[in-house]
Every structure is written in structure tokens, then in C-alpha cells.
Amino acid sequence: MLLEIENLKVKYGNVEALHGINFHVDEGEIVCILGANGAGKSTTLMALSGLVKASEGTITYNGEHINKARAHDIVKSGIAQVPEGRRVFGTLTVFENLKLGAFTCDDHDLSASTLEWIYKLFPILKEREQQLAGTLSGGEQQMLAIGRALMAQPKVLLLDEPSLGLAPLVIKTIFETVKEINSKGVTIILVEQNAKAALKLSNRGYVMEVGRLTMEDDADALLQNEGVRKAYLGG
Amino acid sequence: MPDFGLIVRQNQRKQDFYAKNYGDIMEFFFQQLTNGLTVGSIYALIALGYTMVYGVLKLINFAHGDLFTIGAFLGLTLLTSLGLTNNIGTVAGVIVLAIMVVALVAIIGALLEKTAYRPLRQSNRLSAVVSALGASIFFQNAIMLIYGARVRVFPQNILPSTAVNIFGLDIPVVRIGVFICSLVMMAGLYLFIQKTKVGTAIRAAAIDQGAAKLMGINVDRVIMIVFMIGPALGGAAGLMVGLYYGKIDFTMGWIYGLKAFTAAILGGIGNIPGAMLGGILLGVIEALGAAYISTAWKDGIAFLVLILILLIRPTGILGERVAEKV
Numbered sequence: 001m002l003l004e005i006e007n008l009k010v011k012y013g014n015v016e017a018l019h020g021i022n023f024h025v026d027e028g029e030i031v032c033i034l035g036a037n038g039a040g041k042s043t044t045l046m047a048l049s050g051l052v053k054a055s056e057g058t059i060t061y062n063g064e065h066i067n068k069a070r071a072h073d074i075v076k077s078g079i080a081q082v083p084e085g086r087r088v089f090g091t092l093t094v095f096e097n098l099k100l101g102a103f104t105c106d107d108h109d110l111s112a113s114t115l116e117w118i119y120k121l122f123p124i125l126k127e128r129e130q131q132l133a134g135t136l137s138g139g140e141q142q143m144l145a146i147g148r149a150l151m152a153q154p155k156v157l158l159l160d161e162p163s164l165g166l167a168p169l170v171i172k173t174i175f176e177t178v179k180e181i182n183s184k185g186v187t188i189i190l191v192e193q194n195a196k197a198a199l200k201l202s203n204r205g206y207v208m209e210v211g212r213l214t215m216e217d218d219a220d221a222l223l224q225n226e227g228v229r230k231a232y233l234g235g
Numbered sequence: 236m237p238d239f240g241l242i243v244r245q246n247q248r249k250q251d252f253y254a255k256n257y258g259d260i261m262e263f264f265f266q267q268l269t270n271g272l273t274v275g276s277i278y279a280l281i282a283l284g285y286t287m288v289y290g291v292l293k294l295i296n297f298a299h300g301d302l303f304t305i306g307a308f309l310g311l312t313l314l315t316s317l318g319l320t321n322n323i324g325t326v327a328g329v330i331v332l333a334i335m336v337v338a339l340v341a342i343i344g345a346l347l348e349k350t351a352y353r354p355l356r357q358s359n360r361l362s363a364v365v366s367a368l369g370a371s372i373f374f375q376n377a378i379m380l381i382y383g384a385r386v387r388v389f390p391q392n393i394l395p396s397t398a399v400n401i402f403g404l405d406i407p408v409v410r411i412g413v414f415i416c417s418l419v420m421m422a423g424l425y426l427f428i429q430k431t432k433v434g435t436a437i438r439a440a441a442i443d444q445g446a447a448k449l450m451g452i453n454v455d456r457v458i459m460i461v462f463m464i465g466p467a468l469g470g471a472a473g474l475m476v477g478l479y480y481g482k483i484d485f486t487m488g489w490i491y492g493l494k495a496f497t498a499a500i501l502g503g504i505g506n507i508p509g510a511m512l513g514g515i516l517l518g519v520i521e522a523l524g525a526a527y528i529s530t531a532w533k534d535g536i537a538f539l540v541l542i543l544i545l546l547i548r549p550t551g552i553l554g555e556r557v558a559e560k561v
């Protein structure tokens with residue numbers, strides 16, 4: 001098991017957003033987390049990245065507890081995140097954004113080959129290299145956010161609603177790329193509202209409801225599941 | 236019988252005065268302009284500290300003016316106790332002095348961040364502002380207790396009092412020196428921020444701290460670095476003011492700080508080139524205003540500028556250069 005989350009609780013002030021969730025991710029998997037707005041999906045990813053701290057429970061990564069680790073150390077250990085809303089650095093250039101993604105990497109040659117790979121995945125980024133990230137379209141910004149996270153050469157990639165607000169065609173491109181990234185050995189945790197597409201892409205899935213994981217199964221099984229169909233797949 | 240001698244002398248003095256001040260209108264203008272540029276470059280150096288801290292923490296470091304004062308007083312102490320300029324020559328002595336002052340004030344800046352601001356990082360904005368004001372009061376009183384409340388004078392004749400002739404204009408060497416040193420420091424900072432990995436990390440943290448953390452940037456360290464660079468530049472400015480004007484006192488950081496703050500707002504708070512531009516612009520406006528309107532209004536002009544900018548363009552000259560898509 002690459003990642004194991006046990007009884008994870010997160011509080012914002014006095015309000016508990018995660019009430020003790022358990023899940024695991026194996027190496028090489030694509031695991032998706034589905035759930036309605038405010039269920040706690042982003043909170044879960046932020047806890048994995050160390051941006052919010054667990055009030056209880058453990059996160060074990062590669063056999064080590066990382067729930068007390070600092071965010072930058074977690075990135076260095078191989079967990080990168082593409083946050084909800086992309087959050088690219090708008091007044092920096094596309095190239096500077098990508099460079100920042102490799103902030104924890106010291107090996108220049110490795111970064112250069114990663115950059116080449118990213119430009120192959122998203123050729124538009126190479127074209128827009130010197131443009132300010134804030135002037136990119138939504139889809140391009142999403143590509144940049146993914147490329148930026150890949151620059152850290154992660155073992156695990158956390159994707160928070162990468163399809164949000166994008167046109168169907170762009171979503172298709174992004175999901176295909178996610179598959180390709182995974183085929184290079186990167187383990188992926190995908191948070192999505194776009195449940196059908198996400199499940200088709202994933203090996204396994206979890207359903208989250210108000211701070212609890214209420215369902216866990218193979219992606220195919222979830223696609224067939226009556227409750228999931230009703231709640232997340234539009235019948 | 237009237238004292239003709241006195242009248243002649245008075246007339247002579249008047250003529251001298253006119254000759255000196257209005258004899259050559261262009262010369263008078265350019266003297267004021269160069270003076271304004273130099274003072275402005277000092278405002279710019281201090282303004283950078285305000286703007287960089289604001290950039291990463293959205294906090295006005297009210298103790299920043301006092302770090303400038305500390306730079307001036309540390310400079311005086313080191314200058315008089317070590318006698319550097321006597322032992323290793325003027326230029327080398329001043330450089331070593333500057334390096335020591337810059338390093339010490341940078342350390343004080345880092346300590347200030349660690350003790351006064353870091354513990355309050357998660358609390359509301361107001362606590363940090365109160366802490367900033369408290370730190371300012373602490374520094375001012377500490378300087379007063381150590382050095383006394385009276386004006387202290389830098390040793391004379393350390394720097395040459397000669398002037399060089401540029402395009403028929405006699406400009407004091409020191410004035411040029413201060414201006415060039417300031418420009419060099421600003422250029423160095425600009426290159427550091429734009430071209431280096433750490434500089435880019437500082438810009439990223441100023442845009443979105445959370446996203447910066449997701450890049451693996453140690454944001455705490457970035458903030459500490461900003462709290463060293465800002466005070467370092469402010470301390471250097473304090474030292475230069477001491478060397479240039481010769482007189483320092485424990486409240487000097489108050490007025491310089493306010494003007495540099497105005498400069499930072501003028502240029503667009505949070506914007507580094509803006510602080511440089513704002514500082515130099517304010518220095519020139521102030522010098523020309525003092526010359527053509529009234530010296531008594533010199534300090535008032537700066538605040539008039541502050542009020543006008545807040546009314547007309549609160550984002551400052553270079554603020555909000557790029558509209559960000561969300």
C-alpha cells in the first residue's frame with residue numbers, strides 16, 4: 001500500500017469537516033473520490049498535502065507517518081497536488097510557473113527532460129511559454145496546473161476537480177492525459193464532480209458524504225451501482 | 236546718518252542670494268532635481284521593505300522605519316568605534332561598514348519576524364498590526380535609552396565634500412554616491428527577484444501562499460528572507476542618511492518611514508518596481524515643491540501626495556498591472 005489513511009479528522013476552527021475517514025491507495029492506481037459540494041473532498045486532498053492538519057488519525061505514505069509533516073517536505077517526498085480552481089501564478093509567465101513546480105528538484109537534467117515531456121503532453125504550453133499565466137484560457141490554465149505539478153516528478157498526483165468549468169472537448173483531452181500520466185507509473189487520486197468520466201478512468205472509487213466515506217468499490221461496480229447512478233450519474 | 240556700510244552689505248547678501256538661488260534658473264532647477272533624485276532613491280530603498288513585506292503577508296510592518304533608524308545608529312557606533320575609514324581608507328571603510336550594518340539589520344529583521352509576527356500568523360490581521368506598532372514603540376525606546384534623545388552627529392570629513400561638474404552643474408560627490416549606491420542595490424534586488432529561484436519563490440508566495448506551498452516552497456523561509464532583505468535595504472538607507480546629512484536622532488525613522496510608506500502606496504503597494512518608482516518620484520516632487528512653493532511645506536507635500544493618490548488611484552501607479560482570470 002502506497003498511501004493509507006486511518007481515522008482522519010480535520011477541523012476548521014470548531015467545525016469538523018472530516019469525521020474520521022479511512023481509505024487506501026495502491027501504487028499505480030487511479031482512485032477517484034466522488035461527492036457533492038462541501039462533502040470534504042478538497043479538505044481530504046489538502047490534508048494529504050499538509051496544508052490543513054489532521055486533528056486526529058494518521059496518514060501513512062510509503063510506511064511513514066506524514067500527517068505532521070510540513071507541506072514542502074510532503075512535496076519533496078513525492079506527493080504533488082493540482083488544486084481546485086487551478087491556482088496558477090497569474091502574474092508569472094507559463095515558464096516560471098513550470099519552473100516553480102520543480103522547486104524541490106535539484107537535478108537540472110531531470111527537470112529538463114520532465115519539461116520536455118510536459119510540452120509533449122500539452123504543446124500549447126510551449127507555445128505560450130513566455131505569456132503570463134493569468135492570460136491563459138481556463139483549459140490552458142488547467143493544463144499548466146497539471147504540468148506544474150508534474151514538474152515535481154511526483155509518485156502520487158492529487159487532482160482536485162480538473163474538469164471544473166471546462167468545455168467537453170477540453171475535459172476529454174485532460175482525462176486522456178491523466179491516463180497517460182498514470183501509464184508512466186504515477187499514482188493518481190482524482191476528485192471529481194464529473195462522476196461518469198472519472199469512474200471510467202479509475203480503478204477504484206470512494207463516495208464521500210458530509211465528511212464521511214460512505215462507499216468503496218471498483219470503478220466498474222460503482223458505475224453500475226443503483227445509489228451512485230441516482231445521486232451522481234443522473235439516473 | 237544711515238549706515239551705508241550695512242545697506243551695501245545687505246544688498247550684497249541679497250544679490251548673492253539671488254545669484255545663488257535664482258541667478259541661473261535652470262541650474263537651480265537641476266540642483267533641486269538631483270537632490271530630489273537622491274532623497275527619492277533613499278525613500279525607494281525604504282519603500283521596498285514595506286512593499287515586499289506587504290506582498291507576502293498583506294501586513295504593513297510599522298516597525299520598518301525604526302529598522303532604518305537602527306541602521307543609522309549602528310553605522311555611527313561601528314564607524315566611531317572601529318575607525319574603519321581611518322584604517323583601511325575611505326571607500327573600503329565605508330563598504331565594510333555598509334556590509335556590517337546591512338547584515339546586522341537583516342538579522343534584527345529576521346528576529347522581529349520570528350518574535351512579533353510569526354506567532355500571530357494565524358490570528359486576525361488586527362493583532363499583527365498591533366504587534367507591529369508595539370515593535371515600533373519598542374525599537375524607538377530602545378534606541379533612545381541606548382543613544383539618548385538628542386541629535387547625534389556623524390564624524391565630519393569622512394566623505395569628501397567636493398563637487399563634480401556635470402554639464403556645467405556642480406553636484407556634491409556624496410549626493411551622486413548615495414544615488415548610485417541606491418540604484419545598484421535596487422538593480423541587484425530586481426535581478427534577484429526576477430531571475431533567481433528564491434526570487435521567483437518570493438513572487439509566488441506573494442501571489443498565493445497555499446499554491447506556493449504546493450510547489451514545495453517553504454513559505455516560512457520565504458517570509459523570513461523577505462524580512463531580511465527589506466530591513467537590510469532600510470538599514471543601508473539609514474546609514475546613507477547618516478553619512479549624507481550627518482545628523483541622526485531616534486525619531487528619524489518615523490518621518491522617513493511615513494514618506495517611504497507613501498512612496499510604496501504611490502507606486503502600488505506590493506509592487507517592487509512600483510516602490511522604486513514611487514520613492515524617486517516622491518523625492519523629486521518633494522524637492523521641487525519645497526524649492527518652488529515653500530520649504531515649510533516640504534513634509535506636507537508628501538502627505539498631500541498620499542491623500543491624492545488614495546483619492547485618485549488607490550492602487551498606485553503600477554498596482555494591478557494584470558487583470559487575473561479566475
Ligand SMILES: Nc1ncnc2c1ncn2[C@@H]1O[C@H](COP(=O)(O)OP(=O)(O)OP(=O)(O)O)[C@@H](O)[C@H]1O
Nearest residue numbers: 012013017035036037038039040041042043044084
Ligand atoms: N478554510 C475553511 N474554513 C472553514 N471551513 C472550511 C474551509 N474549507 C472548507 N471548509 C468547510 O469544510 C467542508 C468541506 O469543504 P471542502 O472544500 O473540502 O468540500 P468539497 O467536497 O471539496 O466541496 P466542492 O465540491 O464544493 O469543492 C465544507 O463544509 C466547507 O464549508
Ligand SMILES: [Mg+2]
Nearest residue numbers: 041042043084
Ligand atoms: Mg472541493
